[in-house]
Amino acid sequence: MERGAKIGLRDKRRKMLLPTRTIAIENTYRTIVRTLPVKGRVVVKKGEKVRPETVVGSCWRVSGFKNYDLGRLFNLRLSRVKETILRSVGAQIYQGTVVARTKKMWGLKVLEFISPISGVLHSFSGKSGVLTIQQAPQEYRLVAGVSGIIDKIVPGESVEISTVVSEVRGSLTAGNDREGVLKIVTNPDIAIVPHVIDESCSGRIIIGGALLSKEVIHKCLALRVRGIVCGGIHWRDFDRVVTQARGLSEDIGITIFITEGFGYQPMRKEVFDFLARSENSFGMILGSSSCLIIPLSGQAKSKAQGMVVSEEEFAVPQKDDIVRLINLPRLDEFGRMKRLLDKPERLESELMVQVCEVEVNGEVRKVPVRNLEIIR
DSSP: HHHHHHHHHHHHHTTTOOOEEEEEEEEEEEEEEEEEESOOEEOOOOEEETTTTTTEEEEOOOOEEEEEEHHHHHHHHHHHHHBBBSSSSOOOEEEEEEEEEEEETTEEEEEEEEEESSSEEEETTTTTEEEEEEEOEEEEEEEESSSSEEEEHHHHHEEEEEEEEEEEOOSSSSSSOOOOOOOOSOOTTTTOOOHHHHHHHTTTTEEEOBBOOHHHHHHHHHHTEEEEEEEEHHHHHHIIIIITTTTTSSSOOSSEEEEEEESSSSHHHHHHHHHHTTTTSEEEEETTTTTTEEOOOOGGGGTTTOOOOOSSEEEOOOTOOOEEEEEOOTOOOOOEEEEEOOOEEOOSSHHHHHHHHETTTTTEEEGGGGGGGEEO
């Protein structure tokens, strides 16, 4: 009987295993995947040592089409626009080439349209007066971004690099993988406001704040900010900007990395201090795994010898563990584990589940065990 009781307790504890999330990890081994935007050529070999500036692959990207309304530029009737064009459809055009010309004021004033790009004259519409130029393909060179060793190669597509990094794990991420230099824009306990976003943020990953608004997101998009790292975001703003626009599985033009959850959430001091020490360093937001990666220099490798970090860890919840509610829309709530109830209880949905008591903001609630995540 005693042996059966022990087996039953062991089985019960196994069923109560919860995922754990380590907020920040320093000096850990990780494999970084560097992928070409289109099929091209990988120029490194397996086992080769690379530095952040090492070119690992290259490809040619077609940048698209540009339209120019010649009728509006020349202030001409549509019937007269076609006679101004000096090049035929399909002709090669270089930046600075005069593509169209007209004369006004009895020939005393000459107006010209000079192509601002290189490419091919794709088409001209007599009905709209719009001239379309297909931009010339541009060579794209993919750099390693990290110091490490080439571990795997997918010919023409990608390389995997084994390296040492510091890592921050977030609660919520939206957008594609993006990279850039880290920049602190505000303190961790106040909302990010639009006026702190300026031209100096262009091409960077900005960090700080307890709340991210849709107005800040729109300004960051206008200034071509690569990514935003913030403590919290209101669900309605997330829903309007991300979910309704494209969805989590598609790119929205910027990558949003939320460290805490929904609502007004000051960024944890240890997380902000960790990121502040890395300001002006190169960083990568991995949208698919909700991680912010900060590659380390080659000198840091010796500190990580023998360190192995599991991508997903589990633990048995204990009294006084800090937990986070992970069922929508409660990603903004943290609490402290009080006790596990001995018997399953029936929810409003009629499901019988194991529950526990969690203290949230001084109030003790009964929460399904599977709706919790342990914070380490």
